[in-house]
Amino acid sequence: MNTRGKVTVICSVLLAVLFAGSIMLRQQVEKVRGTQATLEDTLYLPSSKTLRRMSLGYSSLLGDIYWTRAVQYFGDRHLRGARNYELLYPLLDITTDLDPHLIVSYETGSIFLSQRSPEGAGQPDKAVTLVEKGIRENPEYWRLYFTLGFIHYMDRHDFKAAQQAFEKGSEIHGALPWMKVMAARMAEKGDDPGTATYLWKTIYDTTADKSIKESAAKHLISLRADLDMDELEKRAQAYHERFKAFPETWQDLVRAGLLRGIPIDPNGTPYKLGPAGTVQAEDPKQFPYLERHVAK
Amino acid sequence: MHAIEIEDLSKDYAVGFWKKRLRPALKPLNLNVEAGETFGFLGPNGAGKTTTLKLLMGIIFPTSGSAKILGKDCLDPEVKQKIGFLPEQPYFYDYLSAPELLDYYGRLSGMSATERKERIVKLLDRVGLSDVGSKHLRKFSKGMLQRVGIAQAIIHDPQVVFLDEPMSGLDPVGRYEVRELIQALKDEGKTIFFSTHILSDAEALCDRVAVIHKGELRGVGVVNDFRSSIAEQTEVIWLSAGALAAVTNLLTDTHVTGDTVRGTVKSADLDRLLEKLRQQGARLISVTPIHRTLEDYFMSKTREETKETVSL
Amino acid sequence: MTARLSAITLNTFREAIRDRILYNLVLFVLFLLASAPLFSQISIGLEKQMLVNVGLSSISLFGVIIAIFIGIGLVSKEIEKKTLYTILSRPVRRWEFIAGKYFGLLLTLAVNAALMTVGFYGALLIFIHGLKRADAMLLVAVYFILLQFMMMVALTLLFSTFSSPIFSAIFAFALFVIGTFGEDLKNFAAISQGAMKWLAMATAYIVPNFASLNVISRVVHEQNVGGNLIIFNTLYALLYSVAITAAAVLIFERRNLK
Numbered sequence: 001m002n003t004r005g006k007v008t009v010i011c012s013v014l015l016a017v018l019f020a021g022s023i024m025l026r027q028q029v030e031k032v033r034g035t036q037a038t039l040e041d042t043l044y045l046p047s048s049k050t051l052r053r054m055s056l057g058y059s060s061l062l063g064d065i066y067w068t069r070a071v072q073y074f075g076d077r078h079l080r081g082a083r084n085y086e087l088l089y090p091l092l093d094i095t096t097d098l099d100p101h102l103i104v105s106y107e108t109g110s111i112f113l114s115q116r117s118p119e120g121a122g123q124p125d126k127a128v129t130l131v132e133k134g135i136r137e138n139p140e141y142w143r144l145y146f147t148l149g150f151i152h153y154m155d156r157h158d159f160k161a162a163q164q165a166f167e168k169g170s171e172i173h174g175a176l177p178w179m180k181v182m183a184a185r186m187a188e189k190g191d192d193p194g195t196a197t198y199l200w201k202t203i204y205d206t207t208a209d210k211s212i213k214e215s216a217a218k219h220l221i222s223l224r225a226d227l228d229m230d231e232l233e234k235r236a237q238a239y240h241e242r243f244k245a246f247p248e249t250w251q252d253l254v255r256a257g258l259l260r261g262i263p264i265d266p267n268g269t270p271y272k273l274g275p276a277g278t279v280q281a282e283d284p285k286q287f288p289y290l291e292r293h294v295a296k
Numbered sequence: 297m298h299a300i301e302i303e304d305l306s307k308d309y310a311v312g313f314w315k316k317r318l319r320p321a322l323k324p325l326n327l328n329v330e331a332g333e334t335f336g337f338l339g340p341n342g343a344g345k346t347t348t349l350k351l352l353m354g355i356i357f358p359t360s361g362s363a364k365i366l367g368k369d370c371l372d373p374e375v376k377q378k379i380g381f382l383p384e385q386p387y388f389y390d391y392l393s394a395p396e397l398l399d400y401y402g403r404l405s406g407m408s409a410t411e412r413k414e415r416i417v418k419l420l421d422r423v424g425l426s427d428v429g430s431k432h433l434r435k436f437s438k439g440m441l442q443r444v445g446i447a448q449a450i451i452h453d454p455q456v457v458f459l460d461e462p463m464s465g466l467d468p469v470g471r472y473e474v475r476e477l478i479q480a481l482k483d484e485g486k487t488i489f490f491s492t493h494i495l496s497d498a499e500a501l502c503d504r505v506a507v508i509h510k511g512e513l514r515g516v517g518v519v520n521d522f523r524s525s526i527a528e529q530t531e532v533i534w535l536s537a538g539a540l541a542a543v544t545n546l547l548t549d550t551h552v553t554g555d556t557v558r559g560t561v562k563s564a565d566l567d568r569l570l571e572k573l574r575q576q577g578a579r580l581i582s583v584t585p586i587h588r589t590l591e592d593y594f595m596s597k598t599r600e601e602t603k604e605t606v607s608l
Numbered sequence: 609m610t611a612r613l614s615a616i617t618l619n620t621f622r623e624a625i626r627d628r629i630l631y632n633l634v635l636f637v638l639f640l641l642a643s644a645p646l647f648s649q650i651s652i653g654l655e656k657q658m659l660v661n662v663g664l665s666s667i668s669l670f671g672v673i674i675a676i677f678i679g680i681g682l683v684s685k686e687i688e689k690k691t692l693y694t695i696l697s698r699p700v701r702r703w704e705f706i707a708g709k710y711f712g713l714l715l716t717l718a719v720n721a722a723l724m725t726v727g728f729y730g731a732l733l734i735f736i737h738g739l740k741r742a743d744a745m746l747l748v749a750v751y752f753i754l755l756q757f758m759m760m761v762a763l764t765l766l767f768s769t770f771s772s773p774i775f776s777a778i779f780a781f782a783l784f785v786i787g788t789f790g791e792d793l794k795n796f797a798a799i800s801q802g803a804m805k806w807l808a809m810a811t812a813y814i815v816p817n818f819a820s821l822n823v824i825s826r827v828v829h830e831q832n833v834g835g836n837l838i839i840f841n842t843l844y845a846l847l848y849s850v851a852i853t854a855a856a857v858l859i860f861e862r863r864n865l866k
Contacts, residue, residue, distance in 0.1 A: 004861055008861060011854040011861075015858065018847040018848070019848070021851075025847060029817065032834065032837050032840060069795060354696055355692070355696055357862075357864055376698050377698075381693070383694065386694065387690045391626040401694065405699060406699060445694075448694060449694075
């Protein structure tokens with residue numbers, strides 16, 4: 001083979017082998033660093049004002065980048081079952097400083113922040129601060145009021161604040177009528193499970209984020225299960241009133257005409273009938289958001 | 297073994313917007329150059345001379361064919377040790393001085409440090425650049441650059457030297473000096489292959505010449521044939537066209553104007569023709585031996601149509 | 609072979625020097641000296657951090673700029689100016705030419721960075737009055753910057769073998785920016801779907817990973833850089849650079865010059 005042929009072969013081999021090798025090594029490097037090392041590095045920056053200036057006019061692009069980092073940070077830790085997400089708020093703060101109009105970061109980010117740990121960061125107050133910032137910067141975007149109301153209701157149990165949020169939101173041009181409905185419900189039936197169900201259903205229908213959608217679904221079936229079990233316990237009480245004794249099995253209730261068949265939970269598993277007419281789910285882990293029928 | 301052996305060497309360029317059309321820069325070339333020969337490669341501008349040299353140097357790659365220098369393929373790096381090349385209107389690293397450039401090239405050609413030291417000084421002297429010192433090449437005139445070019449072509453004492461238009465850009469003194477230099481190289485027994493469109497230079501220096509036109513080799517001739525003092529043919533002009541019939545068979549060429557005939561005859565047949573004309577009573581006007589010059593050869597070769605004539 | 613290689617390497621270095629590229633060092637020193645007193649005005653107690661930040665970032669940035677400016681012309685200039693004619697007529701192999709150019713530019717950048725580092729330590733001494741053991745970590749940061757140079761030179765050299773200087777500069781600069789955000793590209797790939805996902809993943813692996821070579825923030829806060837990281841990064845940069853240079857050779861071997 002002449003010189004040129006030899007060189008061609010050697011270089012082609014080098015190119016293929018070494019490049020593949022470099023990719024493998026790169027993965028090693030990333031393993032050693034940790035996937036979010038860049039992130040931790042960047043938080044050493046002085047302030048988002050400086051960052052904004054440094055980005056030379058590409059601040060909204062940088063905002064997008066920070067948003068993706070926030071999502072990855074949250075998702076990564078969530079997957080590993082972390083209980084705290086202390087960098088989440090600073091990240092979201094920087095993101096929204098860089099791009100104040102990045103609505104998704106307010107909407108989705110605040111829910112990540114407000115939900116109870118380990119589902120979320122468990123920082124509803126910080127979540128409120130974030131959404132209020134979003135409202136300041138985007139006053140015509142009424143859906144942020146929904147998010148605000150949701151957080152006040154769900155995680156802070158402050159029905160008055162929730163009502164005010166829904167009220168203000170409903171007054172903005174273009175707001176859908178159910179905002180007014182929500183405001184009313186807050187005022188009258190703050191505690192009602194139906195309200196919670198409605199809120200979660202709205203979140204489920206409107207959110208852009210997969211994990212929030214899943215969370216909403218889980219909340220919904222837990223609410224459903226709680227309601228089911230409320231009703232079942234009522235029937236058990238009715239049985240007790242009639243027979244002066246609590247039912248031992250579901251068949252007892254069926255024979256008494258109080259039930260049509262074995263009651264099953266939203267996942268298709270029968271409920272468990274406990275002592276003194278208490279009802280619980282067979283596998284409580286499937287309903288992580290049960291409020292009432294949880295074992296002590 | 298020929299010093300240079302070119303076999304069916306050709307180069308086509310893909311042209312046009314989609315690179316579909318082929319423009320032949322060099323049609324299959326067959327040529328041999330013997331060791332110790334000074335070979336001239338003649339042709340008008342754009343004939344394919346530089347293309348041929350670039351192919352031989354491995355600057356471009358052939359579409360087909362091959363070439364051997366001193367028995368080895370021209371692309372073989374080993375053989376490059378024994379050849380030198382002066383490109384047309386050469387460019388060198390303008391941030392270097394002449395001694396630095398020669399030292400660099402010497403290293404690349406495998407010369408040892410002592411060899412380089414010795415030869416650089418002598419060489420700069422030989423090409424008339426002994427007083428340039430450490431001036432950067434950026435400041436050199438065209439003529440000075442040409443001399444540097446020749447120096448770098450021979451610094452490593454190659455056996456075969458390739459020169460592309462070595463006289464270009466030189467004033468008459470410069471051209472004289474370069475001619476002397478090439479003659480000296482010739483006397484050292486080197487094989488010299490040089491392309492030019494200046495016929496007088498070729499005539500003065502070359503043993504053989506090839507004429508190339510429009511990418512095609514038109515002919516190869518021995519220069520001595522054009523310098524011969526013995527004319528191959530003679531031109532005879534006489535009055536009395538009536539004598540023509542008797543001598544037609546002797547003539548290689550005839551022109552008749554009125555009563556005057558201008559005929560060309562092979563010099564060997566001259567005496568017979570003159571005798572016959574005398575017998576016919578023709579009046580001789582002139583007898584002139586024809587020396588075919590290189591120029592004639594060149595012109596005739598470049599005016600010829602090729603075998604594949606392009607129809608309009 | 610080594611004689612030719614070293615000749616080309618040193619000549620490339622010489623060309624850069626005579627091109628007055630080292631004048632950038634003067635700029636660097638002036639820049640550092642001018643900005644250092646400003647640091648104490650901006651943030652008390654953060655002088656050293658800012659000096660290290662600015663110093664290391666400048667070494668990196670200046671170097672990358674030089675790598676691009678000289679790199680894009682390494683081969684294309686020689687083809688354009690036809691200086692290659694008298695090189696290729698000599699026993700120089702085409703791959704030796706590429707390798708020599710690579711090492712020559714890398715040498716230039718290394719010398720440049722070394723001089724800057726000296727100046728940088730000097731500034732540290734002057735303004736911070738004294739060095740600590742932890743400051744040896746700064747050398748690791750500089751080493752990583754050199755690894756970045758290794759990859760940048762390979763890339764600009766590659767572009768130089770087939771592209772005109774303007775496009776080479778654009779591609780090289782783009783790769784530098786994308787490489788710096790390499791991790792974010794992978795994040796983006798993780799949250800996207802389908803074709804976009806594969807495209808983002810592929811790009812993330814092809815572009816050089818400058819993100820993990822940037823330990824400036826870490827050394828600013830006097831954190832350690834693990835030995836593992838140093839080894840893996842070195843190997844990564846090495847393999848990547850050789851692979852890209854091999855590609856450059858492949859292209860140049862085949863190229864019909866003007």
